[in-house]
Amino acid sequence: MILLIYSIMSLKERGKKISPMAGRRMSRDITKQHITDCFNVLFRKYPIDRITINMIIESAGVSKSTFYRHFLDKYDVMNYNYKRVLDDIFLYNACKSWNELFTSILAFIEKDIVRIRNAFLYSGANSYDKFVFDYSFNRMNEKCIEKHGRALSEDEIYTAKIIIYGCLYAVKDWTFNEKRISKEELARQIDNAVPDKYKILL
Numbered sequence: 242m243i244l245l246i247y248s249i250m251s252l253k254e255r256g257k258k259i260s261p262m263a264g265r266r267m268s269r270d271i272t273k274q275h276i277t278d279c280f281n282v283l284f285r286k287y288p289i290d291r292i293t294i295n296m297i298i299e300s301a302g303v304s305k306s307t308f309y310r311h312f313l314d315k316y317d318v319m320n321y322n323y324k325r326v327l328d329d330i331f332l333y334n335a336c337k338s339w340n341e342l343f344t345s346i347l348a349f350i351e352k353d354i355v356r357i358r359n360a361f362l363y364s365g366a367n368s369y370d371k372f373v374f375d376y377s378f379n380r381m382n383e384k385c386i387e388k389h390g391r392a393l394s395e396d397e398i399y400t401a402k403i404i405i406y407g408c409l410y411a412v413k414d415w416t417f418n419e420k421r422i423s424k425e426e427l428a429r430q431i432d433n434a435v436p437d438k439y440k441i442l443l
Contacts, residue, residue: 316367
């Protein structure tokens with residue numbers, strides 16, 4: 242609630258009017274972020290199998306109904322982290338290359354590596370791997386529509402999947418490797434490996 246009031250006050254101070262609908266949307270976004278942040282505190286301590294919905298809502302100080310208004314289950318919270326980070330990178334960092342994109346992603350992982358390792362360790366139906374792949378592929382397809390006015394062709398789909406799988410498992414290997422190369426070097430190698438035709442889909 243404090244965050245919501247602060248956000249609304251900040252907008253008012255800049256002379257922007259807040260519509261009731263915008264205020265409700267802002268409230269929902271802040272609540273969702275708060276639940277996610279509280280989940281992440283737990284996820285740095287426990288594997289996903291040991292975290293319960295009750296633990297999350299008690300940590301966040303919200304009701305079960307509030308939790309389910311924002312998320313399907315605990316796996317949905319786990320995976321929402323990647324969506325939030327990737328969307329923020331595109332929104333605020335204005336990445337112009339795969340090198341810049343992966344430097345930003347790897348910098349985020351490096352700061353919270355225990356939680357990311359816990360996410361990658363879960364291999365069930367709602368796995369982090371699968372969500373990262375699906376969401377990344379959908380983003381690439383959306384960029385193709387934006388740049389070319391069409392979705393990826395059948396041939397392009399297979400190449401796109403190969404690129405995303407390769408990136409995903411290179412990052413996963415880097416995350417678990419204690420003697421890993423620098424994030425800058427891995428980002429450079431990924432950038433070099435992506436065909437020019439697909440570099441514009443960013």
